[in-house]
Amino acid sequence: MNVQTFSALAESNRLDIVDLLLDGPLSVGEIAQKLELNQPQTSKHLRVLSNAGLVEVHQVANRRIYNLRPEPLQELDKWLDSYRRIWEARMDRLDDYLNVLQGKKTLN
Amino acid sequence: MNVQTFSALAESNRLDIVDLLLDGPLSVGEIAQKLELNQPQTSKHLRVLSNAGLVEVHQVANRRIYNLRPEPLQELDKWLDSYRRIWEARMDRLDDYLNVLQGKKTLN
DNA sequence: ATTTATTATTCCATACAAGGAATATTCAGA
DNA sequence: TCTGAATATTCCTTGTATGGAATAATAAAT
Numbered sequence: 522m523n524v525q526t527f528s529a530l531a532e533s534n535r536l537d538i539v540d541l542l543l544d545g546p547l548s549v550g551e552i553a554q555k556l557e558l559n560q561p562q563t564s565k566h567l568r569v570l571s572n573a574g575l576v577e578v579h580q581v582a583n584r585r586i587y588n589l590r591p592e593p594l595q596e597l598d599k600w601l602d603s604y605r606r607i608w609e610a611r612m613d614r615l616d617d618y619l620n621v622l623q624g625k626k627t628l629n
Numbered sequence: 630m631n632v633q634t635f636s637a638l639a640e641s642n643r644l645d646i647v648d649l650l651l652d653g654p655l656s657v658g659e660i661a662q663k664l665e666l667n668q669p670q671t672s673k674h675l676r677v678l679s680n681a682g683l684v685e686v687h688q689v690a691n692r693r694i695y696n697l698r699p700e701p702l703q704e705l706d707k708w709l710d711s712y713r714r715i716w717e718a719r720m721d722r723l724d725d726y727l728n729v730l731q732g733k734k735t736l737n
Numbered sequence: 738a739t740t741t742a743t744t745a746t747t748c749c750a751t752a753c754a755a756g757g758a759a760t761a762t763t764c765a766g767a
Numbered sequence: 768t769c770t771g772a773a774t775a776t777t778c779c780t781t782g783t784a785t786g787g788a789a790t791a792a793t794a795a796a797t
Contacts, residue, residue, distance in 0.1 A: 522648075527639035532755085533632050540630075543711055549774055562756060564775055569754095583764055583773045594712050601709070603651055604702050640785085657744055670786060672745055677784095691743045691794055 522600040526593045529573035534558060535566045539575060539589065546579075546588035630708040634701045637681035642666060643674045647683060647697065654687075654696035 530536050537556050541547065547555075553563040567587055570576045575594075576587045638644050645664050649655065655663075661671040675695055678684045683702075684695045 522644060524639055524641050524644055527635045527644070531632055531635035531639045536630060536632060536635070540711075543715060560774070585774065589712075589715075591712070591716050594709060595716065597705075598709050598713070601702060601706050603648075604697075604699070605706070607651060607697075608699050608703065667787075668744070693744065
């Protein structure tokens, strides 16, 4: 799992941007307006998201249109697979482990 | 979606710890040894993970046993739901959006 | 009570992220 | 070619995260 994805999403404004782009592509100005952000910081956040591969840009005249790229989120989804299997089984294998420890102890 | 979850996972050592705990609970020393980390930094990382609710601790004599808590990852899983719907549909609604822009343009 | 093992905490130094403000860049249109 | 709109970049400052080293705290054992 790529840590860059988590880094990019570990900032509330950027998470808001991603959630916003879920409804479709938007220009920088539209994003800034809807989230009440300054344009420069919006551009900066978009660059981070872009570096993480979470968004892509297309230029239309003056505007730059950003939209989501599914790949990183699909990778995240795939990563979660391992954990889903455990949820069904039993994530807190604590009791088992404590028994092992107890066993070790009685073996000493 | 809670940003703390992303922050906690946005560090490779911590991500390694989480992946390691997938195989079952471990003590601090075991984690440090398996990941070749110093004990103090291991404790620090575990504290971050604990604050994010990703792990829980149980004390057994000297040792502190850490294991995963499923809730934050389940929340992450739920958050991804919105995106899965889009993947099937078509995440890059870029063409549509460009047509809209084109339409606006011809209306000017 | 003292020692030993295990874990947590503190202090320090460094690196990195983020916002504000200003400026640069790019492109379309007059 | 000049202007204006949209976006990116830079500079600066501040806050925060991280690792290393040392130390503290806790519990078991002798």
